Amino acid sequence: MRIGDSPRLLLLLAMADDELILGHRHSEWTGWVPHLEEDLAFSSIAQDEMAHARLLYGLALDSLGDEWDEDRLALGRPPSEYRNAVLCERPNRDWGYSLARQFLYDTADDVRTQALLGSSWKELTEILTLVRMEEAYHLDHARTWFRRLAEGPVAAREHLAAGLESTLGEALAIFEPLPGEVALLAAGDLPVANSELLAAWLAGVGEELEAVSLDYVLERHSKVGDMVPTASGEMEDEGPTLSVPGVERVRGRWVHRGGFAGAGGRAGKHSEDFAALWGDLTGLYRAHPGVTW
Amino acid sequence: MVKQPDDPVSAAVWDALAGVHDPEIPPCPITDLGIVEDVRVGDEVIEIDLLPTFAGCPALDAIREDCEAAVAAAVPSREVRVRFVTSPPWTSDRITPAGRESLRTYGVTPPASDELRTCPFCGSQNTMQESQFGPTLCRATHYCESCRNPFEAFKPKLIALEVRRPS
Numbered sequence: 001m002r003i004g005d006s007p008r009l010l011l012l013l014a015m016a017d018d019e020l021i022l023g024h025r026h027s028e029w030t031g032w033v034p035h036l037e038e039d040l041a042f043s044s045i046a047q048d049e050m051a052h053a054r055l056l057y058g059l060a061l062d063s064l065g066d067e068w069d070e071d072r073l074a075l076g077r078p079p080s081e082y083r084n085a086v087l088c089e090r091p092n093r094d095w096g097y098s099l100a101r102q103f104l105y106d107t108a109d110d111v112r113t114q115a116l117l118g119s120s121w122k123e124l125t126e127i128l129t130l131v132r133m134e135e136a137y138h139l140d141h142a143r144t145w146f147r148r149l150a151e152g153p154v155a156a157r158e159h160l161a162a163g164l165e166s167t168l169g170e171a172l173a174i175f176e177p178l179p180g181e182v183a184l185l186a187a188g189d190l191p192v193a194n195s196e197l198l199a200a201w202l203a204g205v206g207e208e209l210e211a212v213s214l215d216y217v218l219e220r221h222s223k224v225g226d227m228v229p230t231a232s233g234e235m236e237d238e239g240p241t242l243s244v245p246g247v248e249r250v251r252g253r254w255v256h257r258g259g260f261a262g263a264g265g266r267a268g269k270h271s272e273d274f275a276a277l278w279g280d281l282t283g284l285y286r287a288h289p290g291v292t293w
Numbered sequence: 294m295v296k297q298p299d300d301p302v303s304a305a306v307w308d309a310l311a312g313v314h315d316p317e318i319p320p321c322p323i324t325d326l327g328i329v330e331d332v333r334v335g336d337e338v339i340e341i342d343l344l345p346t347f348a349g350c351p352a353l354d355a356i357r358e359d360c361e362a363a364v365a366a367a368v369p370s371r372e373v374r375v376r377f378v379t380s381p382p383w384t385s386d387r388i389t390p391a392g393r394e395s396l397r398t399y400g401v402t403p404p405a406s407d408e409l410r411t412c413p414f415c416g417s418q419n420t421m422q423e424s425q426f427g428p429t430l431c432r433a434t435h436y437c438e439s440c441r442n443p444f445e446a447f448k449p450k451l452i453a454l455e456v457r458r459p460s
Contacts, residue, residue, distance in 0.1 A: 037424040037434070044426040051349030055379060126380040133382060133450050134347060137425050144425075 003068075003081050007180025008121070008189055009060055010083060014178055014266055015112070016056035017084035020074060021274075022105055023049030024281055028092055038095070041141055045102070048134050055127045062123075075285035079270060079278045086262040087170040089274040096159030097166060099149065103142040104164070104171040104205065110139055111201040112174075120188035143208075150212035157214075164209075164217040169261030172198065172247070176263045198256050202247065206254030218247055218254055302334050302368055309367035310341070313359045316352050317429050320395040323356060327387025330378060334371075339364060341375045344383035346450070347430040353377060385450045401432060402446035410446045412437035420444075 003009070026046035033039040057073045064073075087105065092098045113128045113135065149160040175198035184190035209215040248257055262271070284291065310332075311324045323329060323343070331342040341360060345353055360375045385404035388396070393403035400413045410420045417439035425448070427434040432445040 037426070040428070040434070041424060041426040044430055047349040047351075047430060048347070051347070055348055126382075129452065130348060130379050130382040133384075133452060134349075134430075137448070141425055 003064070003073075003077060005179065006063065007178070007183040007187075009063060010179050010266070011184055011190060012056050012060045012124075013083040014085075015109075016053040016060065017082045018088050018105070018109070018174070019049040019056070020053035021082070021084040021277065021281075022088040022101075023047075023053065024277065025088065025090070025092055026098070026102070029095075029098065034095055042098070045138050045141065048138065052131045052134070055131065059123055059127060071285060071290075075282045076289075079274055080268040082270065082274070082278070083266055083268060084270075085170070085174045085176070085265040086271050086274075087167060087174060088265075089270060089277050090167075090170070091273055093166075094159060094163070096149065096156075097163035099142070099145050100160055100163030101167045101171075102138070103146045104167055105174065106135065106138045106142050107205055107208075108171060108174045108201050110135060111197050111204070115192040115197055116190070118191040120191075124189070146208070147212065150214055161214055161217055164214065168217060172202070172256065173260040173263040173265065175201065176260050176266045178266050195256075202254050202256055206249070215249075215254075218249075300334070302339075302371075303332060305367045306332050306334065306339060306341070306364050309363040310360060313356065313363050315346075316355055317350075317431070318396065318399060318401065320399045321388075321392050322395075323360070325389045325392030325395065327389065327392065328356075328383055330381070336371075338372045338374060339368060341373070342378045343375060344381070344387075345377050345379070346383050348379075349430055382452065383450070384452060385447065388447075396447055400444065402435070402444060404447045404449040410435050412440060412442065413444055414442050415440035 003013075023046045026042045026049065029042040030039060030046070033042055053074065054070065057070055060073060061068055061070065087101065090101070110132075113132050116128050117125050117132075119125050146160070149156040151157075175194040177194050178184065178190070181190065181194060185193055206215060206218060209218060247254060249255075264270070307324065307329075310329055311322045313323045315321060315323060315326060318326070326346065328344045328346060329341065330344050331340075333340040341364065343357065343360065357375045357377065361373050364373045364375075388403065396403045397413055402410050402413050405411075409418050410422065411418050412420050412435075415437060417437055419438040420435050421438065423434040423436050423443065425433050427445050431448055431450075433448050434443060435446050436443050
C-alpha cells in the first residue's frame with residue numbers, strides 16, 4: 001500500500017527521512033571513529049537525528065490512517081517511498097568525508113529549519129523550535145572541525161577538501177524542489193521556496209569556504225551525477241570537472257544556475273547505495289513485523 | 294519552577310512525581326529537573342504532560358513508566374495518563390536551584406550560559422571543554438587544568454542559544 005503524496009506529508013518525509021538515513025550513517029561510526037571524543041560525537045548526533053525524525057514522523061501520523069504507526073513509517077516503506085536526499089545515503093568512506101557531509105548537511109538543515117519557523121503550520125514550528133536547540137550543537141561540532149581540519153596539517157586539510165569535493169554536488173540536491181512545492185508555498189506551510197533556500201545556503205557556504213581558502217572545491221570537485229560512488233567506495237576516475245553542475249561565482253557570491261547532481265531523492269529515486277542501507281535498516285522489522293523489546 | 298498544588302489530589306500527584314528520578318541523573322527528582330509541564334486532575338483521569346530534556350533521551354520511556362506507577366500508587370482511584378509533549382521546549386533554566394545542587398553532588402557541573410565551567414571536584418574555573426558531547430545527550434565533557442580530572446557538565450539548552458558563526 002502506498003503512503004500517499006499529500007504535499008504536507010512529502011515535506012515531512014523529506015526532512016524526517018534525511019534525519020533518519022543520515023542518522024543511520026552517523027551511527028555506523030559508533031566504535032570505529034579514530035578517537036573517543038568523535039565516537040561520542042557521531043553517536044550522539046546520530047541519536048539526536050533519529051529522535052528528530054521520530055518527532056516529524058509523529059506529526060505525519062496525525063494525517064495517516066490507523067494502519068500506520070511510528071515503526072511502520074520509519075521502517076516499513078519500500079525504498080521508492082523514502083524521500084531523503086541521495087547525499088544522506090552515501091556510505092561513510094573516511095572520517096573526512098563524513099565530517100564534510102555533516103558540515104554541508106547541517107548547515108543546509110539550519111537554513112531550512114530557520115525558514116520553516118515562519119511556516120503557518122504551527123505543529124511543525126513547535127517541533128522545529130525544539131529541534132534547532134539541539135542542532136546548534138551539531139553545527140558547532142561541524143564548524144569546529146571544519147576550521148580545525150582546514151587550518152590543520154596538510155593531510156587533514158586534504159581529507160576535508162576531498163570530502164567536500166565528493167559531497168558538494170549532491171548537497172545542492174538537499175534543496176531539490178519538492179513534489180507539491182507550489183501548493184506548500186501557496187498554503188504558507190513552506191514560507192520560502194527551495195530555490196531561495198539553496199541560494200542562501202550556497203552563498204553562506206561559499207563564504208565559509210573562502211574564509212579558509214577552500215572555495216576552489218566549488219569549482220573543482222569529483223564528478224557526480226550519473227556517476228556515483230558504489231557501496232564498495234569505488235568511483236569512476238574521470239578526473240575533476242571544472243564546475244559543479246550549475247554553480248558559479250557572480251560578483252563575489254556563489255550562486256546556483258540550475259541543475260542538480262544526484263537529484264531524485266525527493267521523488268523517491270535513490271542510488272544503489274540505498275539498497276544496502278535499506279536492507280540493514282529495515283531487516284529486523286521486515287523479518288519480525290510488530291516486534292517489540 | 295515547581296508549581297504549587299491547589300488541592301489535596303494535586304498535592305499527592307506532585308509529591309509522587311517528586312519521587313521520580315531521571316535514571317541518568319539519579320539524585321535529581323524530575324520536578325527539580327523542570328520536565329513536569331502540566332498536571333491536570335480530573336474526576337476520573339489524571340493527565341500529566343512531561344517535556345523531554347533532549348528528544349533522543351533513551352530514558353524517556355522509563356521516566357514515563359515510573360511516573361505512571363508512582364502516581365497510580367499515590368492516587369489509586371483514578372486513571373493516570375502520562376505523555377511527553379514538545380511545546381514549550383524544555384530549557385536548562387527550568388532546573389531548580391535544588392536540582393542544580395543535586396547535579397553538583399552527583400559530579401555533574403550544572404548548565405551555565407557562559408564559557409566558564411566549574412570543576413565539580415575542586416571548584417576551579419581553570420577548565421577546558423573537551424567535547425560538546427559526552428556519555429549522555431545532555432552532558433558535555435570537560436577537563437580541569439587544576440586538579441587534572443576529566444568531568445562532565447550538563448549542556449546549556451536555551452531557545453536563544455546562538456549558533457556560533459565562524460569568526
